Amino acid sequence: MSIVIGDTPRTAPPPPEPETPRRSYLNETSGFWSWALTVDHKRIGILYLVSITFFFLVGGIAAGLVRANLLTPNGAILTEDQYNKAFTAHGVVMLFLFLIPSIPAVFGNFLVPLMIGAKDLAFPKLNLASWYVYMIGAAFMVWGLLSGGIDTGWTLYPPYSSRFSHSSVAPGVFGVFITGFSSIMTGLNIMVTVHKMRAPGMTWGRLPLFIWAMYATSFIQLLGTPVVAITLLLLLVERLAGVGIFDPSIGGDPVLYQHLFWFYSHPAVYIMIVPGMGVVSEVLTCFSRKNIFGYKAVAWSSVGIAVVGFLVWAHHMFVAGISYYSALLFSFLTMLVAVPSAIKVFNWVATLYRGSITFQAPMMFTLAFLVLFTVGGVTGMFLATMGTDIHLHDTYFVVAHFHFVMVGGMVLAYLAGIHFWWPKMTGRMYSDFWSKTSATVIFVGFFFTFVPQFVLGYHGMPRRYPNYPEEFQVYNVLSTAGASILGVGYLMPAVYLTLSLFFGPKASANPWSATGLEWQVPSPPTVFNFEYLPITVCGPYEYAIGVDQMGRGLPEPPGAGDDNPAAKVGPTGPIGARPKETEVVG
Amino acid sequence: MSASTHGHGTVLKHHFDNLEQQHSAERLGMWFFLVTEVLFFSGMFVAYTVYRNWYPGEFAFASSHLIWWIAAINTGLLITSSLTMTLAIRSAQLGDKAGLIRRLLLTFALGGGFMGFKALEYTTDYHERFVPGEVFRTEYARPLAELTADDARRKYEGRPVLTAQEVKDYQFKGGQEHWSQDLATRNYGKTPGAEGTVSPERVQLFLMFYYIMTGIHGVHIIVGLGCILWLVCEAWRGAIPREAYSKVEVISLYWHLVDMIWLFLMPLLYLIGTRGGH
Numbered sequence: 124m125s126i127v128i129g130d131t132p133r134t135a136p137p138p139p140e141p142e143t144p145r146r147s148y149l150n151e152t153s154g155f156w157s158w159a160l161t162v163d164h165k166r167i168g169i170l171y172l173v174s175i176t177f178f179f180l181v182g183g184i185a186a187g188l189v190r191a192n193l194l195t196p197n198g199a200i201l202t203e204d205q206y207n208k209a210f211t212a213h214g215v216v217m218l219f220l221f222l223i224p225s226i227p228a229v230f231g232n233f234l235v236p237l238m239i240g241a242k243d244l245a246f247p248k249l250n251l252a253s254w255y256v257y258m259i260g261a262a263f264m265v266w267g268l269l270s271g272g273i274d275t276g277w278t279l280y281p282p283y284s285s286r287f288s289h290s291s292v293a294p295g296v297f298g299v300f301i302t303g304f305s306s307i308m309t310g311l312n313i314m315v316t317v318h319k320m321r322a323p324g325m326t327w328g329r330l331p332l333f334i335w336a337m338y339a340t341s342f343i344q345l346l347g348t349p350v351v352a353i354t355l356l357l358l359l360v361e362r363l364a365g366v367g368i369f370d371p372s373i374g375g376d377p378v379l380y381q382h383l384f385w386f387y388s389h390p391a392v393y394i395m396i397v398p399g400m401g402v403v404s405e406v407l408t409c410f411s412r413k414n415i416f417g418y419k420a421v422a423w424s425s426v427g428i429a430v431v432g433f434l435v436w437a438h439h440m441f442v443a444g445i446s447y448y449s450a451l452l453f454s455f456l457t458m459l460v461a462v463p464s465a466i467k468v469f470n471w472v473a474t475l476y477r478g479s480i481t482f483q484a485p486m487m488f489t490l491a492f493l494v495l496f497t498v499g500g501v502t503g504m505f506l507a508t509m510g511t512d513i514h515l516h517d518t519y520f521v522v523a524h525f526h527f528v529m530v531g532g533m534v535l536a537y538l539a540g541i542h543f544w545w546p547k548m549t550g551r552m553y554s555d556f557w558s559k560t561s562a563t564v565i566f567v568g569f570f571f572t573f574v575p576q577f578v579l580g581y582h583g584m585p586r587r588y589p590n591y592p593e594e595f596q597v598y599n600v601l602s603t604a605g606a607s608i609l610g611v612g613y614l615m616p617a618v619y620l621t622l623s624l625f626f627g628p629k630a631s632a633n634p635w636s637a638t639g640l641e642w643q644v645p646s647p648p649t650v651f652n653f654e655y656l657p658i659t660v661c662g663p664y665e666y667a668i669g670v671d672q673m674g675r676g677l678p679e680p681p682g683a684g685d686d687n688p689a690a691k692v693g694p695t696g697p698i699g700a701r702p703k704e705t706e707v708v709g
Numbered sequence: 710m711s712a713s714t715h716g717h718g719t720v721l722k723h724h725f726d727n728l729e730q731q732h733s734a735e736r737l738g739m740w741f742f743l744v745t746e747v748l749f750f751s752g753m754f755v756a757y758t759v760y761r762n763w764y765p766g767e768f769a770f771a772s773s774h775l776i777w778w779i780a781a782i783n784t785g786l787l788i789t790s791s792l793t794m795t796l797a798i799r800s801a802q803l804g805d806k807a808g809l810i811r812r813l814l815l816t817f818a819l820g821g822g823f824m825g826f827k828a829l830e831y832t833t834d835y836h837e838r839f840v841p842g843e844v845f846r847t848e849y850a851r852p853l854a855e856l857t858a859d860d861a862r863r864k865y866e867g868r869p870v871l872t873a874q875e876v877k878d879y880q881f882k883g884g885q886e887h888w889s890q891d892l893a894t895r896n897y898g899k900t901p902g903a904e905g906t907v908s909p910e911r912v913q914l915f916l917m918f919y920y921i922m923t924g925i926h927g928v929h930i931i932v933g934l935g936c937i938l939w940l941v942c943e944a945w946r947g948a949i950p951r952e953a954y955s956k957v958e959v960i961s962l963y964w965h966l967v968d969m970i971w972l973f974l975m976p977l978l979y980l981i982g983t984r985g986g987h
Contacts, residue, residue: 245738311741320724320730349746356925373911
């Protein structure tokens with residue numbers, strides 16, 4: 124059936140605040156086994172949250188060692204061998220145990236069913252299995268790190284990793300191989316859920332952009348991860364058997380490993396960043412009180428990134444002896460993949476334009492994301508250009524570039540997500556002051572850490588070297604100082620978010636006055652999410668007419684102070700907004 | 710919708726609205742998984758393609774020394790098992806419990822037969838020392854040493870050394886046709902890389918592909934056999950009523966894919982060499 128609402132906006136008054144439930148997914152059952160054997164997507168999300176926070180700390184400590192060692196030109200605290208192991212540990216842990224699972228496994232698990240109006244993901248047991256697989260893989264990696272460390276760099280290139288390295292490559296590679304399956308399981312689950320579990324009225328055109336981003340991410344996880352799995356398996360065989368297909372002594376080609384490795388590992392950076400873009404689309408609209416500018420463009424650019432991202436891998440190999448013509452082609456395709464990212468940035472900026480912006484912590488992280496991601500993306504163009512890449516290849520310029528995207532982009536988006544959905548996940552509000560302070564400190568610390576690295580790289584300091592000429596010291600000291608500030612910035616949320624669990628005021632169901640379905644259930648949600656079948660009647664960001672996705676009015680937005688006229692006019696949209704034709708599919 | 714929901718309370722999982730949704734989600738999930746499987750194998754197929762293009766002679770040589778008749782029997786077994794698997798779906802749809810169990814067990818037996826022949830093949834290869842690495846080098850050194858010794862004796866006795874034709878027709882003391890003798894007669898006395906030589910290193914490269922590809926395929930067969938056994942148990946205790954036939958269907962999708970991968974592996978590994986009087 125379909126109802127078309129006429130000229131007058133018929134928005135219902137804001138729904139009465141549902142009472143904070145006595146029973147939620149957090150307290151419905153308790154005890155160790157209720158968590159260890161849970162199949163509730165929300166609890167699994169929390170399990171992931173705790174695990175990846177731990178590994179973020181581990182990877183962060185390794186990063187601290189690297190930065191501290193670079194304080195002096197000849198290595199301040201580590202031997203050269205230890206230095207190799209420290210940066211490898213940093214890379215392996217941060218990439219495989221933090222960045223890749225971060226948003227898909229935490230927010231993807233927690234939010235996808237809530238956002239599309241489902242009771243759970245399509246395969247709850249598979250979901251739990253994915254967490255165990257992740258932990259088993261992580262255990263192998265930790266074993267590798269503790270039993271002597273890995274000194275190959277996270278890319279594990281043979282023949283060094285297969286023949287010559289005397290470090291614990293085998294358990295590390297096996298661990299990465301295993302965690303890959305957890306990534307596939309999560310991706311598969313989310314993809315099937317989005318296809319099959321959407322609530323009535325939740326058409327593809329009404330999906331929140333976070334869901335589109337998660338869908339594109341899952342697509343990459345499904346198509347890319349198996350390739351790196353087989354590649355690592357072949358590497359493992361070569362390492363253990365002493366003979367393998369990348370072994371030049373029997374006619375094998377190590378460059379083939381690089382092709383296969385980057386066929387996954389380049390798309391993998393989109394596994395890391397695209398979910399972050401999804402988070403940004405949610406937060407940005409909410410705190411600008413505006414509909415997203417160019418919904419379709421933002422949605423399809425996620426898919427565009429996922430597709431084109433598979434065609435650019437050899438730009439990591441411009442100096443690895445690939446042919447001039449293939450390098451030319453990959454250089455062109457790499458520039459092409461910047462287009463969908465740029466489309467997103469322009470649409471976000473257009474969304475901000477004339478919005479009623481308030482600066483809560485999630486918004487501050489998101490704005491920081493916008494700035495840092497844009498810098499990271501534009502410097503990526505320097506590296507996509509073949510000529511400049513030959514100068515900049517394997518220098519600190521590359522390090523700074525991908526940290527701008529991965530840390531400035533992804534980690535900040537992750538923090539934005541944490542701050543945005545923390546009230547929903549835990550039912551508590553955190554400290555306004557400290558969260559804003561933390562966002563500022565992280566932003567400042569980040570700039571100090573990585574801007575000097577651009578200069579270092581431009582002047583030719585290679586990555587992965589423990590030593591450098593004395594004239595580079597000032598930049599390295601600056602960078603290390605920035606990293607200390609960054610470290611403090613990261614510790615702050617760990618403290619105030621934990622404190623909020625015990626002392627934070629109770630959060631309402633919709634503290635940010637956001638439109639998504641996840642805000643229409645109590646905070647924290649009940650075990651089966653929805654007590655009624657949520658029927659979606661409109662798009663995900665109807666801030667202009669001030670209705671949520673079920674067509675009900677929004678509560679007053681936070682921070683809507685004296686200077687915000689929109690807050691006083693009732694429905695939060697600008698006066699004169701045209702009522703939207705609203706279709707109800709029931 | 711609600712009537713059927715209540716009718717099949719045990720089959721329908723709580724987070725699905727109805728059985729149709731549940732089954733289509735299960736099927737879609739398996740299809741997505743099959744996509745990952747295809748990509749998993751594709752890495753090896755790509756590598757195989759590259760190297761076979763580079764080293765066609767060595768790949769053909771090594772392929773001609775694999776045991777083709779075992780591969781042929783195994784192909785027959787797997788194709789037949791796909792048929793019995795599909796028939797099992799039919800039994801499940803009809804609610805024919807006995808037929809379902811019978812056909813599943815038949816599939817299991819055919820798959821088990823495949824693995825049995827596979828074991829025989831691996832054992833034979835191992836006894837022939839047709840294995841990359843140190844074993845290969847040692848085995849290859851033997852006929853070479855025999856040829857060298859023969860030539861040395863001829864020189865000592867003042868006779869002419871072995872001609873190319875004599876090397877080709879050389880009668881080794883073992884008498885039996887063996888890959889290492891074949892390889893030695895092709896390479897003896899020639900500079901590596903010359904016309905007609907076969908690089909022993911690159912033969913090992915092919916063997917790496919042979920063992921890894923068939924090995925990983927074998928692991929998939931074993932997983933499939935485990936799933937079929939699980940289905941048998943489920944059917945036995947009556948957990949596969951007619952409306953839950955999609956359990957069988959989903960496993961069958963996997964089984965067919967593993968079967969199909971074999972249909973690509975078989976010609977690529979066993980049929981690219983020239984056979985009959987090497």
